[in-house]
Amino acid sequence: MTAATQDFHARASEALDDSGFQKSISTLKTGFVAARARAVGALPEYEEMREAGRAIKDHTLANLDFYLERFEAEVTRQGGHVHWAADADEACQIVRDICKRVGAKTVTKGKSMVSEEIGLNQVLEADGLEVLETDAGEYIVQLAKELPSHIVMPTIHKSTEAIADLFYEHHRNQGFDKRADNPAELIGQVRTILRKKYFEADVGITGANFLIAQTGSSVIVTNEGNGDLTSTLAPVHIVTASIEKVVPTLADATTLLRLLVRSALGMEITSYTTVSTGPRRPGDLDGPEEYHVVLVDNGRTKMLAGAFRPMLRCIRCAACMNHCPVYLSVGGHPYGWVYPGPMGAVLTPMIAGHERARELPHACTLNGRCQQVCPVKIPLPDLLRRLRHEQWENHFINAKTRWGVGLWSWLARKPALYHAVTRAAIGVLGWLGHPRGSFRQLPLAGGWTAGRDMPAPQGTTFHAAWAKRQQRP
Amino acid sequence: MTKVGSEHAPERPRVGLFVTCLVDLFRPSVGFAAVKLLEDAGCRVEVPPRQVCCGQPAYNSGDTADAIVIARQTIEVFEDFDYVVGPSGSCMATIRKDYPEMFRDDPDWSARASALSERSYELMSFLTDVMGASLAGVSYSGVATYHDSCSGLRTLGIKEQPRALLSQVEGLTLTEMQDTETCCGFGGTFCVKYPEISVRMVSDKIGNVDMTCADTLLGGDLGCLLNIAGRMRRLGKTVRVFHAAEVLAGMTDAPSIGEPEKS
């Protein structure tokens, strides 16, 4: 799916004015944020674990070729297949080809952010396949034809009311002719509808929280059990995973799992943690006959090469966005793509290109809370500033900003001139402002004064006052 | 009045005051408060006139080239002092953290940037952590709550130091607000590039101030304080906003930030 982040301002405004949305998004603070704080607070080993997680990821990234080759060898040894895709188109083509070969008509999907990144559903639907998201949240946004607004809780932006309306519209012809309005009933409808589909599916596609080089396995964590039904019942199981998902061993994955579930949900472990390795074995009573892993590059090797390598540590916990005051104000949709919040503000330009993500690195105060809560210590503010630097170097910054910053910088290099000019300007502003103490309006400062007064300066600059004081005998 | 209380405080160190552009332009009284606090703690304070800016506006806009030029100027101006101290966590974080990174690949400047970085401090943390200063005879009548500015908090670890100093002010009751560590929405150019989001964030911050029933808001960074005070004035709030240095130096007779002069 192509990124559409040029609308950040407009969508952010909409979100700020939408009281229903504001109510929904505020649940993140009382929910995930509070739960994570409790879970981390209850774990004296947390900082040690965080450092261990960072070290595992950095070690793996520094030896990524070795571990991917080992992963491939193990998958193959266990009877599975590994495919390599340079970009979104290639990844989709690989999946299309498998589906075509097996004559697939119905595809079930466990949650996979990378499959949304590559736009897989649209491609398969264009081939005439029925594609069903099985994670309840993804199922809902699929029905609503919306992007998920959060990578762990896709429906954080939707009220129960809105979901009830949606289901009433779409489930009426599937035997649910009375409008259900409570969460238990609504989820019950999803359970019933999808239960059949798991059995009908010709292909089941899941993501992977981790790929294990040691055993040639993919690991998923869910609370619903949907990923397991997807990967077990269909005759073909395809895993879509980006290349940085590989870790050396199950022990390494265990360390990262301890961090992931606490950071994402404030829990110690999800209901289901599943390790899948190859197709069913001879004698097995169920399980797929084919197991495929599609390894997706799509910008990862580019990140690996330079200053953005730490971004590849990301384990998709969403703690950064849960704690980001900008995300908490406007939600995920203004970010325009599948990855919102701080991690999305880095990944979107790196994967989809600077042109599609001009606003994102700037829609940030660099306050650093994201880095503080990141379980693998990604220096997100530094990376966002680095993106601003790259935009500047590549002339993506608009002329007004370049001119403004350029003028400031020029003046800052001429202290004597600067102090003279500012003394005069501040003198005027101070005189104009001091009766009231602040300005309701100020030319060139509309962005500030639209919502705030500008406190009046004190009528002189510090340097002018200091110089005057030094002159006294 | 402050006195030196620590053994490892250097004898009468020579301190260059890093004024910061916001203090220079918008509130010189903070600069004078800083000078007083430093002198009372036993420092010899100088204010080099060739300083303007730490370069953060350029650096955070992505204009690294200009930021580097400004940084070189700052290094040249300040490197001969024993310490460089400024009443801003954000500016001093730029000098302490960003300067060494800016010059990482520059053999000539890298050592100079690192040297300056190690001697650069935010004001309140300098007073407590380096000078071991304590206050006596300072009073402020009121209930105050303290906003932790992000750079100072997360880059420089400034959290306890302002509170330790403020607790020595007679008559001042310090009360903690909810989400004291949440960004106020200033963020440099963010507040004018994304004014609606910024106003939402600062309104949330003011909501938290309201809940404490404090009559005074304090902080260590003028950018945050201008932002909060500006929104407070627009909302008609009467909470007084000062830079913590002004309270610590006993200089609160002048109008608070954004407050009209008393007639």
Added chain:
Amino acid sequence: MGQETTTTVSSTRRDEILARIRAALRHKQRSAEDEAELERRLRSAPRGPHPQLHDALLDQFVAKAEANHFTVERVASLQMLVPAVQRLLAEAEAPPDISVAGSLASLGWPQDWTINTGPARMVEAMSVTMAVAGVAETGSVILRSDAKNPTTLNFLPDTHVIVLRASDVVAYLEDAWAQVPGESGDWPRTVNVISGPSRTADVGGVLVRPAHGPKAAHIVLVGE
């Protein structure tokens, strides 16, 4: 023929991606020592930090499992399993038509019951499965797939009964992985680490049980 072409393209692409990775890491080829070091690390599989257990092994396991919304009962031996399941079935008001893992099929189930030892059915009231390990750290049970243990027994029934020997309870997740190969020594298609019944909070942030998997999960802890 089509598949061959895909494989060819894929293997060229494979080499290209690996080459890009090596270029990004700035090495053409790893030294023999470095390679050996990586192999050593894979073999030794070093562990990271783990939380402390608060209690004796079994006590912690039971406490954590119950906190995960398992119900847990202790029985002296496997002979007690059938009566336990009879009671659970009566409580669930379900018909005596259940799916049972092959290794538990000959325990003397009532004659009038239907015992399915194949994969689970689309409509499934109850399954009885055999775990290979329990984990005290998290209150989890570990199940693996093989000829006697279909994975669908863990996900399709309304009530999932898990039989676990107390002697198979280990302290940490890392210890549990070691239990998986078992007597056969092979690594299975599926390993499920199950830490409670199915749930979701995707509608309005309200926790709902179940989502797609079992509504209830019951552990029968056998022996000491």
